[in-house]
Amino acid sequence: MAKTGRRPGPTETRAHILAAARAQFGAHGYDGATIRGIAGEAGVNPSLVHHFFGSKDQVFAAALDFPVDPGALVATILAGPRAQVGERLLRMFLALWGAPEPSKAFLALIRSVSTNEQAADLLRQFLERAVLGRVTEALGVPRLRATALAAHLVGLAMVRYVVRVEPLASAPDEELIAVVAPVLQHYLEG
Amino acid sequence: MAKTGRRPGPTETRAHILAAARAQFGAHGYDGATIRGIAGEAGVNPSLVHHFFGSKDQVFAAALDFPVDPGALVATILAGPRAQVGERLLRMFLALWGAPEPSKAFLALIRSVSTNEQAADLLRQFLERAVLGRVTEALGVPRLRATALAAHLVGLAMVRYVVRVEPLASAPDEELIAVVAPVLQHYLEG
């Protein structure tokens, strides 16, 4: 029984590169990460990265195309008593940052936002459309309050996951929820 | 009347370079800013930057040694009715970001935090000692709540001054205070 036809193919390699890219962009940001570094972590030749994605920009875009459906998230957040929307929103946020794949993409995004215009646009759009637009529309929250709420979440990400300031960095989810959820709820009740 | 002796000297040049450094680090972050760019903006030769400061790291450190006395800030925040500490804290924050020199230093810091360990340490220390330490000590606020409050301020800086998401980016100070100050106050009242 001889094997014929094409062998397993490159599908695997591409995925390796993508995973390595997420890790590198997450660790060093857009500017800090290098094609060589990504290739090194993936165990392949730097040229292959170009071969599969074309340019550094495109690798970045592919790495950020996170495995998350904003629509589903919002649906989950909105499903349930209105008095606990803040808590569900925060739980969702913490769950995303706790999951391996999305957290790497988010980390890459937030690490790159400061110096990369492309990343800043992405975050702006993500906040505007995926989160603020829908939630404010559904709940009738004034735009400014919603943006302030988003700012708090961004700050939480920065302090807890990027700069890692204690005790916020190692606080258990539940403790954090007890402290922060009421504040988010307050913003939603304008 | 012939001019004799040494001319005005380098004092001025050094200050020019420092101002240019603050602007460049603020605009592009640590990694994005270049010695050449700083020298260009200051109207001097790149070598001079090395001459005065030694290395890029040291220029960065000098640029971040902001013209602000944390002790005085805290004193101002604590002076007055306890029920308005949140508001005074926020006013101070907005005033600092509104002033030209400190705002450039802060921008440089926050733009560099994501990718530069030195900057991350600096922010951590600044939050810990200059702000959290003193305020929590003086008011008896639990550490976790204080850190959450700091996170909110960091997020505000990111969204309002770095990524510039509307309507938060262009909202007048007073509107912002009306929305956000009560939240800060809530954190302070455990």
Add this chain to the structure above:
DNA sequence: GTCTATAATCGGATAGAC
């Protein structure tokens, strides 16, 4: 004190053999 010139690296991207 200020400049020119240049050394030493490093990173992204491409060409082309296998």
Add this chain to the structure above:
DNA sequence: GTCTATCCGATTATAGAC
């Protein structure tokens, strides 16, 4: 599909003339 070799631009940093 995967590799080697290489080009090209940009950057930090230094040596040394004036």
